[in-house]
Amino acid sequence: MTTSSVKAARPRPKHLDLTKIRLPLPGWVSIMHRISGAALFLALPLLLWLLDMSLGTEVGFDALAGVFGQWWMKLILAGLGWAYLHHFCAGVRYLLLDMHKGVDLASARASAAAVYFVSVPLAALVAWRVFL
Amino acid sequence: MRKRIVVGAHYGFRDWLGQRVTAVLMGLYTVLLLAVLIVARPADYLGWYGIFSPVWMKIATLTFIACLLYHAWVGVRDIWMDYVKPTGLRLVLEVGTIVWLVACGMWALKIFLQ
Numbered sequence: 001m002t003t004s005s006v007k008a009a010r011p012r013p014k015h016l017d018l019t020k021i022r023l024p025l026p027g028w029v030s031i032m033h034r035i036s037g038a039a040l041f042l043a044l045p046l047l048l049w050l051l052d053m054s055l056g057t058e059v060g061f062d063a064l065a066g067v068f069g070q071w072w073m074k075l076i077l078a079g080l081g082w083a084y085l086h087h088f089c090a091g092v093r094y095l096l097l098d099m100h101k102g103v104d105l106a107s108a109r110a111s112a113a114a115v116y117f118v119s120v121p122l123a124a125l126v127a128w129r130v131f132l
Numbered sequence: 133m134r135k136r137i138v139v140g141a142h143y144g145f146r147d148w149l150g151q152r153v154t155a156v157l158m159g160l161y162t163v164l165l166l167a168v169l170i171v172a173r174p175a176d177y178l179g180w181y182g183i184f185s186p187v188w189m190k191i192a193t194l195t196f197i198a199c200l201l202y203h204a205w206v207g208v209r210d211i212w213m214d215y216v217k218p219t220g221l222r223l224v225l226e227v228g229t230i231v232w233l234v235a236c237g238m239w240a241l242k243i244f245l246q
Contacts, residue, residue, distance in 0.1 A: 061177040
């Protein structure tokens with residue numbers, strides 16, 4: 001416990017005001033990776049429930065049409081679709097960075113943009129399929 | 133007696149590597165499932181049920197879920213370690229995370245082994 005109290009005594013960074021921090025694009029990919037991962041973790045029981053109902057019986061499968069008809073369920077599914085796509089694309093980028101591919105600033109910024117260029121249109125496609 | 137920190141990553145490299153290996157396996161499964169769905173285009177219950185009825189597909193899906201549980205454990209524990217400083221609260225959250233994930237795993241076993 002002594003090590004942590006020594007750490008706490010060190011001077012802290014001054015700018016920790018979330019409204020003042022200007023996060024660069026790779027920073028946004030990073031925090032969204034964390035948020036999307038947490039959302040998927042919390043949604044696990046919902047996804048398992050849908051899977052259980054759809055595979056269990058034909059009655060359950062047919063009843064899902066009513067569940068998917070709810071606007072809030074559509075919103076959740078479109079959101080989870082985005083979460084999976086972002087987490088997937090950002091994850092591929094992190095695997096490449098871990099292999100020391102594209103670690104210079106220009107490449108890292110370009111690949112962060114690429115994460116959005118791929119995941120956002122695909123998420124829009126999923127949302128379109130869910131809502132229409 | 134040596135003081136031990138009960139909440140923390142004691143095997144940082146193993147978990148770091150494990151999270152990446154499971155990520156690759158889950159990515160491969162995602163591509164496989166998409167390919168199967170595009171080829172089979174299930175339109176009704178029997179079509180959908182048929183996707184997950186072959187033994188190899190059940191094994192692949194349960195392997196995916198096992199990977200997911202380990203991957204999510206490392207990721208969610210990282211979140212608790214970054215933002216929750218009080219040891220007692222962090223321990224409660226970590227135990228809760230394990231219970232949550234193990235329960236999800238049991239549910240997945242029930243779905244795919246019945």
